[in-house]
Amino acid sequence: MPAGLGDRRRFTAALLGRTVAPEPFDPPARVVRGVLVDISPHLLSLATPHGDERFVLTEATGFWRGTGSGFSDLRPGQDVIVRCVPEAASVAERVWSGLARATGVIAEVDEDILRVDTGHDREPVTVVIPYRASGRMQVRHPRLEPGYLFDAVGLWDDGVLQALLPATSQPHYPAADAPRRPPVRSAAHAIAGMVSWYDPARGGSPHANPMGLLGGLAYPALDRAADCGAVCDRATGCAALPLLSLGATVGLVNQCTGESAILPVVACGAAVSHFCDRCVTCDSPARGRIAQLTLASFIALGGRPEAGCFNATLTVG
Structure with a gap:
């Protein structure tokens, strides 16, 4: 948790009790991120901030670098994230390379280049849609014009997002x-809805940016008068969410897998407050995005970033 947010949680717990602000509790799955050193059909080696780590690859290990990927599509020097088999910390269950996402409002369009505003507290993302992905992108994003919503998953290419899969x-x-x-006033103890993800490091390895393995979530209903701030650009979302502050902790359960965690609120999720969609993964009638998990927490809770979302239950207090 970023400096200062942990102090907020401890102060709240001391004032109101630990049940209101419980300690963060990480998901059981082990997620490792680093720079690829070497890969073979049976072994993957990553340079991480803790030194080189090796992972066994099996016939069941899945790979993603774009679409239809295998281990041979990975190259030394790439940013790689590994989710390990829960009962075997050195066996890779799934491997991702170069993951990127842009979620927000289209701010500018210059021929085939988009600039997407991803929230008042984040830098905009430059997006290019490759020809091979243009068909599927146009089906679900027919209006690539300023002011329209945009959400896509793809690969980083020298700081530019190559959008390959529409996320909504x-x-x-x-x-x-x-x-x-x-405005909604929710007194509900548990709220069902959709969660998505973002990468605080924007494709940077943990060596260059320690935020690459940050655990937690961006919350789309921060208090405007305090944590969202004077330039807050969040909308009134369609999910009935109570106001929270940075440093608060919430419980989250993946409805598809049953995996759960207690996660801290580490950032503002203003960008996702504009979306009133639903996730077709583990189908649920609930509409609205209740959280935007960091990439590391999304994967650790059983999410597949290329799918873009999963349905979850969020518990406050």
């Missing part, structure tokens, strides 16, 4: 013309 279906209206929804 774009609404037919600009974000500014979304139906007005009254």
Whole structure:
């Protein structure tokens, strides 16, 4: 947890009790991120901040670098994330390389290049849609124009996101013309909805950016008067979420796998407050995004980043 946020949680726990602000509890799955050193059909070696680590590859190990990938698509020097088999910390269950995502509002369009505003507290992302992915992207994102929502998963290419997979279906209206929804006042103990992910390190290895393995989530209903700030650009989401502050902790259960964790709120999730979609993974009727997990927490809780989302239950207090 970033400096200062842990102190907030401890102060809240001392004031209101540990049940209101419990200690963060990580998911059981081991997630490792580093720079690829070497790979063979049976062994993968990563340079991590803790030194070189080796992982056994089996016939069941899955790979993702774009679409239809295998171990031969990975090259030394690439940013790689490994999720290990829960009962075997050195056996790779799944391996991802070069993961990238842009979620937000299209700010500018210059021919085939987009600039996507990903929230008031984050840098915009430059996006290019390769020809091989243009068909599937156009089906679910027909209006690549300023003001429209955009959400896609792809690969980093020298700081530019090569968008390969649409992560949702774009609404037919600009974000500014979304139906007005009254503020919600939720007293619910548990809230069901969709969670997505973002990468705080934007493709950087943990050596260059320690945020690459940050655990926690960005929350789309931070208090405007405090943590969201004067330049807050969040909307009134369609999920009935209570107001929280940075440093708060929430319980999260993946409805598809049953994996759970207690995670800290580490950032503002203003970008996802504009989306009123639903996740078809482990189908649920609930609409609205209740959290934007860091990439490491999303994978550790059983999510597949290329799918873009999973359905979850979020517990406050």
